Amino acid sequence: MNATHTVVLAADDLSVFGQDPWWLVVIKSVLIFAILVVFTLFNIWFERRVVARMQHRVGPNVHGPFGLLQSLADGVKLALKEDIVPKAADKVVFLLAPIMSTVPAFVAFAVIPFGPEVTVPFTDITTPLQLTDMPVGVLFILAVASIGIYGIVLGGWSSGSTYSLLGGLRSSAQMISYEVAMGLSLVAVFLYAGSMSTSEIVAAQERLWFGLILIPSFVIYVISMVGETNRAPFDLPEAEGELVGGFHTEYSSLKFALFFLAEYVNMVTVSALATTLFLGGWRAPWPLSLWDGANEGYWPVLWFFAKVLLFIFMFIWLRGTLPRLRYDQFMKFGWKRLIPVSLVWIVAVATIRAISLEGGIDRTYLLAAIGVVAVLFLVLFFVGGAEEEAAEAEPEDQRHGDFDAFAGGYPVPPMPGKAVQGRTSVSLYESSPTLSKEQS
């Protein structure tokens, strides 16, 4: 056993955490905060540029090199706007809501591992590149993410506006619905890692990423993380055509900016969690992992952010490509598709695990094969649902049968395949239109 191997093993238990001197904890906290803020500014710019490219536009390119300072300029502009608290608002809750949605977004990042144990520059102290870890790390992230929902629902409620209220309600219903699917998709990971601590889950993926052997869990997680962060095509709380701006309709100035910041930080958080749980965390991807130094020192931070950025790009790609779902379709997909599939998959994984523990087949290949089958099943389930809906919609058209093109006294263009009929009810002209409608 060589020296590097023992270092990797040392990260396997949580004894390396909680040993940092206080100044190191402060530096780490400030760094995480700063990285998240800067990364958010970058992500907003990145999103605008990529969406612009997808729509054959140029996007922001004036402020700074490649327009990189655009989001900063927008932030300053927002700070100089008037801060309005509407008359109908519940003042205290209205002010607290943006804070309540921002703080958990940042706090969730405390247990995300950025890299292995490293030496702090200019000292001989070694420390893991992670603020802290605990035996229930992932559970902590889920718990904190749920607190963020309070900010949104209270912000919507306290605004005293119909749009905000409905937006907040939709948002919370959507987030709790997809949190179930998200929580269920993580069970298989815990089963294989034998731990809920993020650093141990990364350590358990040394040989093979969980994203490869637990494909259905990964797919379900990725779908539900888009629903969880209220992003397109699941951005129903902000459906402009129906709800103006959703829960933040009444917010202005920096309070609005805080909600925006929280949304983007949440995007980074769920992406980072996906990276940690399914894509091997900070571990170098395959061709790079052949180089021995790839998983040591500060290099892993680069791999980590590359993987996170991949997910961010996926978010943007989805937004640039897909139209928004209808609310009932969205809830139906969450409750009637994702949850049963997750439950069946959990039972399947546990069965395979039990069989392989009792002795027998190589579970890795079996799991990959079953994973592919399950994904096909999920797709078929979804496609089958669409056909079912089409079949439901069919008879409704036929029920109208022969419709009267002159029913209201106005010539209405007939639908394809429908014949124009002669005028029927002459009595229509004698009574008021509303009354005749009631009678017929």
Added chain:
Amino acid sequence: MELYAPIIGLGLIAFGFAAFSVVMSAVVGPKRYNRAKLDSYECGIEPTPQALGGGKFPVKYYITAMMFIVFDIEIVFLYPWAVYFDAMGLFGLVEMVLFILTVFVAYAYVWKRGGLEWD
């Protein structure tokens, strides 16, 4: 406790930033009084004096929340089971399949009664 203390630190930084932003937005921005500004947002018609239903909302959301609690508790039971699955082996598997089936009965009932329908 050493494991949890840094979280408080990060939380304080985030809270400080958020509180600072909320205070700043009240201090820095211009203040030009206009009665229409303080009304609730509405697209060209008179805004309602308060939100739809006076803050009350459809019972549909309540059912969703109840379903969420049922499944969230199932998840809470599934997590420790998953972590210690290797130690329990076949016994753990059978027990958890029975548990999942029990919850599935409630789920199937709600589905059949139309509790998952949104129109």
